[in-house]
Amino acid sequence: AQSVTQLDSQVPVFEEAPVELRCNYSSSVSVYLFWYVQYPNQGLQLLLKYLSGSTLVKGINGFEAEFNKSQTSFHLRKPSVHIRDTAEYFCAVSGFTGGGNKLTFGTGTQLKVEL
Amino acid sequence: EPEVTQTPSHQVTQMGQEVILRCVPISNHLYFYWYRQILGQKVEFLVSFYNNEISEKSEIFDDQFSVERPDGSNFTLKIRSTKLEDSAMYFCASRTAGAIGEQYFGPGTRLTVT
Numbered sequence: 001a002q003s004v005t006q007l008d009s010q011v012p013v014f015e016e017a018p019v020e021l022r023c024n025y026s027s028s029v030s031v032y033l034f035w036y037v038q039y040p041n042q043g044l045q046l047l048l049k050y051l052s053g054s055t056l057v058k059g060i061n062g063f064e065a066e067f068n069k070s071q072t073s074f075h076l077r078k079p080s081v082h083i084r085d086t087a088e089y090f091c092a093v094s095g096f097t098g099g100g101n102k103l104t105f106g107t108g109t110q111l112k113v114e115l
Numbered sequence: 116e117p118e119v120t121q122t123p124s125h126q127v128t129q130m131g132q133e134v135i136l137r138c139v140p141i142s143n144h145l146y147f148y149w150y151r152q153i154l155g156q157k158v159e160f161l162v163s164f165y166n167n168e169i170s171e172k173s174e175i176f177d178d179q180f181s182v183e184r185p186d187g188s189n190f191t192l193k194i195r196s197t198k199l200e201d202s203a204m205y206f207c208a209s210r211t212a213g214a215i216g217e218q219y220f221g222p223g224t225r226l227t228v229t
Contacts, residue, residue, distance in 0.1 A: 046218075
C-alpha cells in the first residue's frame with residue numbers, strides 16, 4: 001500500500017519570495033513521484049515527475065523537487081513565486097504493482113501568493 | 116496540444132437516478148482512469164482500464180459503478196443508483212503505454228446528487 005502526506009494544508013507567501021511545499025510518502029515497492037497543480041475550476045496539470053536517475057527534477061513554471069529516499073520525501077520548491085502560482089498543489093505517488101499504476105494523492109497544499 | 120475532454124461539466128441528478136459521465140481520452144493513449152474528489156478532500160482513485168478490461172479498482176468502486184469503452188474514442192463511468200455521497204468532482208485521465216504514472220487529466224465533471 002502507498003500513502004502520501006502533505007503536512008501543510010495552506011501556505012501563504014509574498015510574491016517573489018521562495019516557497020517549499022512538503023511531501024512525504026510511504027510505499028512497500030519502488031515508487032514514481034509526481035507533483036500536480038490544480039488552478040481554480042480546472043483539472044490537474046502535471047508539474048514534474050521523478051521516475052529514476054537524478055534526484056533533483058525540474059518542471060514547468062520554474063518549479064523543482066528533490067527526491068530523498070532516506071527521508072521518503074519529495075518536497076517542491078520555487079525560488080521566486082508569482083501571483084499566478086496561486087493554486088492547489090498535489091503530491092502523488094505511483095508504484096509499479098503490475099496493475100494500472102494508479103496515482104495515490106496527498107490531501108493537497110493551497111499556495112496563496114500575496115502582493 | 117491534445118487534451119482529455121469530459122462532458123458534461125456539471126451534472127445535477129436526484130438520488131437513485133443513473134448517471135453516465137463521459138470522457139474522450141487522448142487518441143493514442145491506452146490506459147484510462149477515473150478519479151473523484153469530494154469537495155475539500157483529496158483526489159481518490161476509482162478504477163483503471165486497459166485492453167478493454169478493468170486492471171485495478173478501489174474499494175469505492177463497488178457494484179453500482181461500471182466503466183465502458185463503447186467505441187474507439189469514448190470512456191464512460193456509469194453510476195447506477197446515485198447516492199448523496201456520490202456528489203463529487205469526477206476526473207478522467209489517460210496515459211500512453213510507456214509513460215508510467217504520467218497521466219493527463221480532463222477538466223472534470225461536477226456531479227451533484229440531491
